[in-house]
């Protein structure tokens with residue numbers, strides 16, 4: 001954060017996001033859903049995917065790559081499965097409907113899984129497993145994304161940042177929620193570095209000659225031209241397990257495209273052959289598992305909570321005060337953000353003023 005960072009109340013930003021989408025022509029109920037997904041990201045401290053992405057969605061709505069009116073078709077359905085076509089509507093609206101469908105199936109049959117094609121960017125993958133957790137279930141969500149990650153031993157960006165999110169209820173004040181991309185860092189993190197005028201670390205991205213890239217502004221320009229690639233989790237080569245991140249990213253690509261005959265790899269550039277913008281045709285996959293079909297919910301929560309506590313109670317590395325479990329930092333962050341507000345760095349302030357001006361939302365007053 002810089003000295004000029006301003007902290008704005010959660011409600012104000014959530015309403016601003018909602019009204020921005022309504023101004024674009026999104027039905028109010030859908031605009032509320034979008035605002036809830038985006039603000040949940042800021043609440044959990046994932047600044048790369050919250051209000052910071054409003055300008056990104058603005059640009060995509062202007063080019064018509066995302067349709068403000070989400071129309072979802074059910075391509076096929078069984079008691080426990082479904083394939084949906086999102087028709088390039090709003091990813092957050094498509095994602096919440098798909099996950100709720102998986103949850104409803106799981107409530108009746110124990111398990112539900114829904115594959116989606118022709119969607120758009122749906123925000124943080126973790127939002128959707130949290131829906132399952134809130135309804136006493138375990139949830140898993142994956143999505144493919146624009147090509148930006150190279151395979152092990154390659155430098156061509158062809159896989160997406162393909163996050164995996166898994167949530168499970170626990171007897172603690174917060175659930176287990178693992179929610180992360182499959183390269184070492186993801187695009188939103190680079191956007192955040194650029195907004196905060198900080199450098200990336202060598203070893204996170206390479207150029208076509210396999211040389212490290214560290215300037216976030218340069219990286220974002222190169223990503224747009226396919227001249228930068230994120231390295232998969234584990235990093236370059238096999239020595240530190242880069243092939244495992246590569247394998248996980250490929251698994252996500254399969255789940256996001258093969259069940260639903262969807263687009264994949266270079267089919268997700270958002271550009272037609274002549275270079276003009278076209279829909280991204282993103283795919284997602286959602287699984288809900290009803291805990292009560294296996295064991296009573298309280299027993300599950302207690303076992304899960306015990307696993308998390310035992311992990312945190314193990315011996316700390318020298319200089320380390322705490323061991324965390326996934327979802328813990330975000331839970332603590334949420335308490336702080338609700339109290340102090342969402343940090344808005346100067347470059348994001350410019351984005352908010354831009355969107356406010358373009359969409360005529362003059363009823364919103366910002367202290368910048």
Ligand SMILES: NC(=O)c1ccc[n+]([C@@H]2O[C@H](COP(=O)([O-])OP(=O)(O)OC[C@H]3O[C@@H](n4cnc5c(N)ncnc54)[C@H](O)[C@@H]3O)[C@@H](O)[C@H]2O)c1
Nearest residue numbers: 123124125145161163177178179180181186324325326327
């Ligand atoms: N929709 C898309 O196309 C897309 C693509 C990529 C990423 N994303 C989203 O971006 C967000 C950020 O992804 P990321 O890869 O930067 O995440 P990250 O590297 O910040 O990792 C976050 C995960 O690691 C856990 N964690 C953090 N520190 C920990 C510790 N010390 N011990 C144990 N667990 C710890 C967190 O609880 C969280 O589950 C995610 O919400 C992801 O879904 C979305």
